[in-house]
Amino acid sequence: xxxxxxxxxxxxxxxxxxxxxxxxxxxxxxxxxxxxxxxxxxxxxxxxxxxxxxxxxxxxxxxxxxxxxxxxxxxxxxxxxxxxxxxxxxxxxxxxxxxxxxxxxxxxxxxxxxxxxxxxx
Numbered sequence: 739x740x741x742x743x744x745x746x747x748x749x750x751x752x753x754x755x756x757x758x759x760x761x762x763x764x765x766x767x768x769x770x771x772x773x774x775x776x777x778x779x780x781x782x783x784x785x786x787x788x789x790x791x792x793x794x795x796x797x798x799x800x801x802x803x804x805x806x807x808x809x810x811x812x813x814x815x816x817x818x819x820x821x822x823x824x825x826x827x828x829x830x831x832x833x834x835x836x837x838x839x840x841x842x843x844x845x846x847x848x849x850x851x852x853x854x855x856x857x858x859x
Contacts (some may be wrong), residue, residue: 758822776827778822782819782822785818786815786818786819788848789818789848790813790815792848818848
């Protein structure tokens with residue numbers, strides 16, 4: 739009976755040690771995720787600020803350049819933000835997702851260059 743109690747106590751101690759090792763790993767990952775989320779949020783804020791500057795350029799003293807942006811390409815900052823959030827969700831839910839197929843370039847018109855003549859790629 740004593741041997742069983744000692745074995746049980748030793749087993750519990752081993753489980754507690756392993757559990758606490760995992761807790762430390764979880765805490766480290768939580769800190770990393772928090773930092774990554776802060777980076778994503780700040781990056782999107784800067785990106786949106788740059789998009790506002792692009793909008794100002796497109797609607798400068800020359801008058802609105804809507805003909806340079808096909809109407810279907812005009813997307814609000816909220817739409818672009820939502821697209822990025824949707825992309826993150828897709829990556830989390832799809833275990834077969836190929837990150838090399840990042841499709842945001844097609845959705846985010848702020849990454850299109852303008853030719854000297856004013857047309858966008």
